[in-house]
Amino acid sequence: MKDWRILPMGEAAVLAECALADVAAANAHAHALADALGTAFDVLPAIRSVLIRFDPLHRTTAQVIAAIEAQIAQLGTPEPPKGRIVTIPVRYDGPDLEEAAHSLGLSADELIRRHTAQPWRVLMIGFAPGFPYIGPLPPALTLPRRATPRPAVPAGSVAIAAGFTGIYPARLPGGWHLIGQTDVVLFDPQRTPPALLSAGDEVQFVACCA
Amino acid sequence: MLRVISAGALCTIQDLGRTGYQRFGVPLGGAMDRAACVIANRLVGNPPDAACLEITGPGAVFEVLAPCVIALAGADLGATFRGRALPPWMAHYLAGRGELAFEGRRWGARAYLALAGGIDVPPVLGARSTYLPGEFGGLAGRALRSGDVITAQPAGDLARRVGRIWPTPPDYAPQVRLLPFDGPVPNVLIAHAWRVGTQSNRIGLRLSGPQIEIDQPRARDSFGVFPGVIQLPPDGQPILLTADAQPTGGYPVIAIAIQADLHRVAQVLPGDALRFVPTTFEEAVDAWRRLQALLASPVEEDEGMALAARAGG
Numbered sequence: 096m097k098d099w100r101i102l103p104m105g106e107a108a109v110l111a112e113c114a115l116a117d118v119a120a121a122n123a124h125a126h127a128l129a130d131a132l133g134t135a136f137d138v139l140p141a142i143r144s145v146l147i148r149f150d151p152l153h154r155t156t157a158q159v160i161a162a163i164e165a166q167i168a169q170l171g172t173p174e175p176p177k178g179r180i181v182t183i184p185v186r187y188d189g190p191d192l193e194e195a196a197h198s199l200g201l202s203a204d205e206l207i208r209r210h211t212a213q214p215w216r217v218l219m220i221g222f223a224p225g226f227p228y229i230g231p232l233p234p235a236l237t238l239p240r241r242a243t244p245r246p247a248v249p250a251g252s253v254a255i256a257a258g259f260t261g262i263y264p265a266r267l268p269g270g271w272h273l274i275g276q277t278d279v280v281l282f283d284p285q286r287t288p289p290a291l292l293s294a295g296d297e298v299q300f301v302a303c304c305a
Numbered sequence: 306m307l308r309v310i311s312a313g314a315l316c317t318i319q320d321l322g323r324t325g326y327q328r329f330g331v332p333l334g335g336a337m338d339r340a341a342c343v344i345a346n347r348l349v350g351n352p353p354d355a356a357c358l359e360i361t362g363p364g365a366v367f368e369v370l371a372p373c374v375i376a377l378a379g380a381d382l383g384a385t386f387r388g389r390a391l392p393p394w395m396a397h398y399l400a401g402r403g404e405l406a407f408e409g410r411r412w413g414a415r416a417y418l419a420l421a422g423g424i425d426v427p428p429v430l431g432a433r434s435t436y437l438p439g440e441f442g443g444l445a446g447r448a449l450r451s452g453d454v455i456t457a458q459p460a461g462d463l464a465r466r467v468g469r470i471w472p473t474p475p476d477y478a479p480q481v482r483l484l485p486f487d488g489p490v491p492n493v494l495i496a497h498a499w500r501v502g503t504q505s506n507r508i509g510l511r512l513s514g515p516q517i518e519i520d521q522p523r524a525r526d527s528f529g530v531f532p533g534v535i536q537l538p539p540d541g542q543p544i545l546l547t548a549d550a551q552p553t554g555g556y557p558v559i560a561i562a563i564q565a566d567l568h569r570v571a572q573v574l575p576g577d578a579l580r581f582v583p584t585t586f587e588e589a590v591d592a593w594r595r596l597q598a599l600l601a602s603p604v605e606e607d608e609g610m611a612l613a614a615r616a617g618g
Contacts, residue, residue: 105484105533105561106589112528139327139529141553146529151590152597221527221553224330224439228527264330265439282330284429284441290329 098124099167101160106151109159111167112144118231118258119175122218126295127173131166140294141219142228176295180214183262184303185253189273191241195255198238206274207302209236214297215260225264225282225290229298232258244270251277253300260300264290275300306370307420309453313364313407317435318424318443318455319417319548321354326430327552333532334434334442337415337507337548338571340475341379343600345419348376348396350466353600355423356433356443358455360407360416362574367405373457374398374421374466375405378474380413380572394471395607413477413572422460436549437507468607475568475599479577481545482584482592483535483560490560490583491517494535494543498578502542505575507549509536512579516541519557527555533562533570545570545579565592 100112111128113121121143129140132147136159139146149159187207196206219228237258245268248254252263254271263269264281281291292298309316319342322335336342336359343353363382376396377384384391387403393416399405407416426433426444435443444453460466483490493515502511517537530536534546536556545562546554547570562570563584573579584592 102487103484103586104486104558105563106586106593107564108529108531108561110528112525118526137324139552141528142526144526144528146531148531151593155590156586219527219553220328220330222330222551226330267438282439284331284439288329289326289331289430294328 101163103156103160104146106156108146108148109156109163110144110146111163115143118143118218119216122216123173123175124170126176127170128163128166131170132163135162141221175216178217178293178296180297180299181292182299182301183253183277183279184301185275185277186304187275187302189252189254189275191254191272192274195238195272195274199235201235206236210255210260210274211300211302214299217292217294217296217298218259219294220290220292223264223267224284225292226267227261227281227292227298228259229261230259232260236260238272240270241272244268248273249276251279253277306373306457307367307405307455308370309449309451309455310366310368310404311364311451312449313360313366314362316358316360316365316449317437318356318426318433318449319359319435320356320433322434322548323430323432327529330552331430331439332436332549332552334436334549335432336417336434336571338379338417338568340568340596340600341415341417341571342419344394344471344474345376345378345417346423347604348378348466348469348471349374349419349421350460351419351421351423355419356426357420357424358418358449360418361414363407363410365407367455369399369401369403369405370454371402372398372400374460376419376469378417378419378471380416381411382407382413382416383409383411384416394474396466396469398467414574414577415571420455420457421466422457425456425458438549470605470607472602472605473599475596477569477572479569479573480580480582481566481569482563482589483581484563484584484586484589486558486561490581491519493517494560494581495583498580499543501573501575501577501579503575507547509547509550510545510570510573510579512543512545514542517543517559519559525555525557527553530554530558533564533567534558535560535562547571563589563592565589565596
């Protein structure tokens with residue numbers, strides 16, 4: 096229990112946040128907790144937390160916290176999620192590629208090599224419909240967000256920032272460093288499920304030259 | 306059946322939004338003023354989650370193409386049909402062709418127009434709500450514009466729905482009760498009136514007032530948020546999240562507006578003032594209980610009004 100902070104979030108929600116320093120481990124814990132609670136509650140797992148929403152006329156905050164604590168006590172050390180591996184072809188020609196590589200002390204080719212070197216975990220879908228937070232990236236690929244966000248980033252932009260890599264599913268404002276572009280459709284409201292990726296999946300980026 | 310002549314500042318089709326898709330990054334969405342949406346629907350005999358028009362500010366004008374029963378709830382935007390006033394919080398029979406206009410802002414920001422039967426657009430991800438940034442739901446995922454035709458699903462006996470009155474509208478005092486999150490509510494949030502900024506929209510209200518500084522930026526990895534959450538971005542001016550808020554956010558959260566007051570938040574526009582007051586968890590739950598009881602209260606029939614409406618006057 097010491098690894099968790101449980102915070103009431105208004106009268107109709109509770110946030111359970113895993114405090115483990117390791118983001119990948121905290122993410123696995125959050126998803127295991129969300130799965131355990133998901134049959135009884137409206138849960139939203141994020142990078143290292145689970146938001147539980149409820150109707151305060153049916154349950155009290157104290158009852159919800161007790162249910163969360165009971166599940167945490169049984170959690171143990173969760174296995175990494177068994178998601179699919181999804182291949183995403185990328186043209187590494189983003190407008191920030193050279194600058195990002197320079198800031199990381201790498202050549203552009205070396206940045207691409209490292210970005211495609213292994214599959215990365217989808218930790219959360221958030222920010223916008225279908226936007227995946229993928230990672231955590233190693234320190235060698237970790238950059239802060241751009242000082243000035245762009246008002247519009249093109250759909251399909253592959254980007255890195257703050258220890259994550261992501262893909263813009265639509266034209267959106269954004270502060271991440273754009274290193275490439277994919278034609279894969281990340282979100283389609285007519286599809287079931289609407290997002291291509293789900294938390295727990297792994298993404299293998301592949302450089303393509305088309 | 307209505308044809309849009311002018312959509313005014315913003316007119317969208319909304320219901321009570323989408324649950325179950327937040328883990329794919331899809332906002333809850335739906336009516337900004339859920340209470341008014343439910344009441345408008347109940348007045349015309351619809352299920353509470355039927356699709357309505359959300360009419361923001363004055364300026365919307367429609368041509369009624371066929372006799373229909375509508376109800377109005379929420380803001381009083383000076384609605385008239387063929388020049389005759391249509392007060393909010395009741396159902397009205399529109400007997401044939403004519404102009405339905407929302408020409409003044411007497412009170413509030415968003416009026417809800419329910420059509421008996423519910424507006425007929427295909428559900429997307431389980432709801433008919435328009436999500437403008439994602440360009441889906443409602444009518445082709447966009448705001449209504451001149452020339453659009455709005456049709457209702459079959460409604461059965463219209464006459465039975467005419468002349469209904471909602472006895473007690475919700476309390477729209479322009480103050481919003483707050484609960485703390487992970488530390489006390491910053492005093493400055495309570496001590497000052499906040500101006501609704503021009504960049505406010507269905508995603509959130511950008512509030513302007515004194516700079517808010519928090520001791521420790523309570524930085525977190527992005528976590529789940531929802532309408533009512535008050536975030537503090539680096540510029541020190543708070544954002545009160547509303548219906549179309551993204552389901553996750555990374556800004557520090559400094560307070561939570563209680564769910565029972567979100568209909569108040571829906572009825573302000575840029576330039577209006579909003580005040581916050583502290584509350585307790587007990588009072589928040591009690592306020593929610595009272596609001597739900599109000600929304601479940603019986604509709605009153607006004608027989609005289611019904612007869613007059615059926616007679617066309």
